[in-house]
Amino acid sequence: MRYETPATIEAAVGLIAAETGIARVLSGGTDLLVQLKAGMIEPDLVVDLKRIAATREITAEAGGFRIGSAVSAASLREHKALRAAWPGIIEGLKLIGSTQVQGRATLTGNLCNASPAADSVPCLVAAGASARIVGPSGKRDIPVQDVPAGPGRTNLAKGELVESIFIPAAAAHTGSCYLRFTPRTEMDIAVVSAGVSVTLDASGTCTAACIVLGAVAARVTIAEEAAKAIIGTKVDEAALAKMQAAASAAATPIDDKRGTKEFRIEVAGVLARRAVEKALERARGK
Amino acid sequence: MPLDAKPGMDFKVIGTRPVRPDGIDKVTGRARFGADFNMPGQLTGRVLRSPHAHARVKSIDVSQALKLQGVKAVVTRDDFNADAVDPALMDVLVNVMARDKVLYEGHAVAAVAAVDAPTARQALKLIKVDYEILPHVTDVEEAMKPSAPVLHADMFTDGVEPRPTKASNIASRVEFGHGDVEAGFQQADVIVEREFRTEAAHQGYIEPHAVVASMGADGYAEMWCCTQGHFMVRNISAHLNGVDVSKLRVTASEIGGGFGGKTTVFLEPVALALSRKANRPVKLVMTRDEVFRASGPTSSSYVKVKIGAKKDGTITGAYAELAYQGGAFRGSPVDMGAMCTYACYDLKNVQVVGYDVVVNRPKQAAYRAPGAPQAAFGVESVIDELAQKLGMDPIDLRLKNAARDGTKSSYGPTFGPNGLIQTLEAAKNHPNYKVKLGPHQGRGVAVGFWFNFGGQTAVSMNVNIDGSIALAVGTPDIGGSRASMGLMAAEELGIAYDKVRTIVADTASLGFNDVTEGSRVTFSSGLATVQAARDAIKKMCGRAAQMWGIPEDAVEWKDGHAHPAGANAGNFPPMSLADIAKDAGNTGGPIAGHCEVNAEGAGISFATHLVDVEVDPQTGRTQVLRYTVIQDAGKAIHPTYVEGQYQGGAAQGVGWALNEEYIYGKDGRLQNAGFLDYRIPVCSDLPMIDTVIIEVPNPGHPYGVRGVGETGIVPPLGAVGNAVSHACGHRMTVVPMSPPRSLKAIKG
Structure with a gap:
């Protein structure tokens, strides 16, 4: 196995594009190293992006945030403006592994590991984030939800990698929240999760909402009917009940070692509702 | 001098809370656990495990693995002589290395020793095992059905008359109790009957199994491993490899948890076989995945409980039926579960029936009060429901029926003070x-109830020249027992706790010690420590008598000093333990106390x-x-x-x-x-x-x-x-x- 530490994104792309065997990108390594140690993968080439300066930067852009692919979750947690704009994304990051793991783990890595249970992804989707993909034929931006293709697989082409993630500005009176269900209090993986974003107008009517469910399908699920149930309402009890039912209806989980289908459908609605209630509280407080 | 009891039980050191001897090392990382041992020239071992729950092993071809550069030895079933193995240990042999069949996913079929881990892993891939896949069963209730796939063609249920003629997965039936349960239920005003199920749990020790074995060209070997019983590891590893017990010395490392799961062998006999074949030290360390798949979790169970009581809460009849799977081999703890089921209660009519069942899962190992929690789940749930039905406080209902001093237990013995x-x-x-x-x-x-155990124990206590004490015990310390031994030695000798250093000695340095299990160590190694201290005291009193020129029985031991027993014995100033130790060379040589005992009377x-x-x-x-x-x-x-x-x-x-x-x-x-x-x-x-x-x-x-x-x-x-x-x-x-x-x- 070769280990390379290129100094530029172009060099990194060149290396992985030229590799005839299995190439893997290393940022925090909190998934990759575990897979290596467990013998799940045996790559021929590992390209470490951390020596590329731009991958470790958070830059302001169009009122939002461009997050380099090797920025750690711990750095993001300490970024005041991001924390204020998108508390739901931060809540997701805070749940990844342990404090030590968060010192290494990255947003891009969590996205590209392509687990339907990834904690940072539902709220990224709810926030309307996009991924900047760079490859041999140049750069392109795609919505973050289109990066994973299914568990452990991405839509990236040969030689491509994610350079950065862009999180747009939050509109006025926007609240976000991420909640997950785990049997343990921490050091666990989501059995079901919900990341939501809710925007109100001055009168308290919901003008925009995005309700995203994790771990209930092969990829995150955008529960459009659930969002529609509260958009245009004052988000009263009736709207919330309708939203909860729609969120449950949007869930298409499987039975597995982490939970039953029946349980996940039920709890998807419960978490969506609890997350919306918390997001509303935040939107109203702004 | 009186040596039978501590007068008045007026303790000076017992009951204090000093730092344990292993404490600083464990919090600073200096402590050496199983995987921390390394030897010059050491090879890395890996075990090839069955991907199938149940299959016949038609052939194993290791030729390609042996051709791989860096591979120094491969062992399979052919490297162990089953004909020379004690039938009582045959299941242990079959569990550490599969023979005609693999009986669970994770069952070892071969092991390699190579110059490094990647080579060892590569070698495993080159071993070709031809399996004939057989139907499997992993659920205890399914395994008991007549239609279930049978694991062992020679398993005919023990404890059933007449002996069955058809093989089954039920290894044995046990029964305990007394009185007439049916008559008891007739007298009841309320009866609750329910079925319960518990899934298998693993002990979850943080340290995976690890061993280094090193056999020299002369056939003498040493071994370092994390275990609850290094004497057991020595005896079994030596036996399965056809080696004299005296040719293997085993040292127990610090242990990162055991909880019963390290009271048996998994890797150790295999490491010894690899080392013998490679003529190099070999280290084997399980991954967490292997710990789960191939060590010994506890039983899953089916439990049926029926209890009847009068309106005032008096239990008139209690029945239970237990079925525990013990993995692929006989020996689930259903017998102990059945004995514990109603041990907390004073009952006139009680009956418990237990079935030991085999399934295609790893061979169970002890887990903290093995067998008791599953049965207690059923009984305590039904007692709670009875309290609800009777409108009684659940503690009052238990008090009304609780076992006391003099209660004839449901499994036979009459309880003493408790x-x-x-x-x-x-x-x-x-x-x-x-x-x-x-x-x-x-x-x-x-x-809840547990029996507790005593067992074979040997302790050696050396009085050092400066009056400090080297205390050697043979029971690995899994819960602070070295500190407890030090406290008991200090109490008996009448010296400070920090003057005693307690170690866990290797198998060549002490007589045989049973495994650290059955909550036995503070009781039995403690009892042996007190006896060894009394032995040393007797010798020290003898030395003082010699120096004073008075009879030995005219000297008594008080507060860490030899004293003349009374005015008639003479007027000599008390002599401290350190004084006596300093002159030992002139009064007869080294002073040591010993105790070798099969400790009885565990409470x-x-x-x-x-x-x-x-x-x-x-x-x-x-x-x-x-x-x-x-x-x-x-x-x-x-x-x-x-x-x-x-x-x-x-x-x-x-x-x-x-x-x-x-x-x-x-x-x-x-x-x-x-x-x-x-x-x-x-x-x-x-x-x-x-x-x-x-x-x-x-x-x-x-x-x-x-x-x-x-x-x-x-x-x-x-x-x-x-x-x-x-x-x-x-x-x-x-x-x-x-x-x-x-x-x-x-x-x-």
């Missing part, structure tokens, strides 16, 4: 029993647990709010480590009750072989566990010690089950009470 009543009374008076509960909260009570230990939980009515998730352990320790030598045992047992029990379980797929493969999906509790899952130490002295120990390590895991399944049942408004009958199960119960 602390069950005291633990129940302390529970009733505990502030945690009076806290008002909120919505969706529930309180559970349960009691039983009872506990009462209280727990409050809150269950989220929308997700079924249970949070433990407060937990209280009240247990009889006889005498707490080092109270902090007694409390630690109480808390540890409760913590493991809570994990088992709420989340821990072996989950098998239809393919017979374990689906959650890691700590992500096998969920032991993390710190934030538990409240601080409150403890109360009750001390009803055990007459079998000079200081009254009872073992305390195991009883603590017996009540939690029942206590948590009762609490969750009250919080949900539905009787929980399956462990673990995971969120999907609880939510289903709530939704009805």
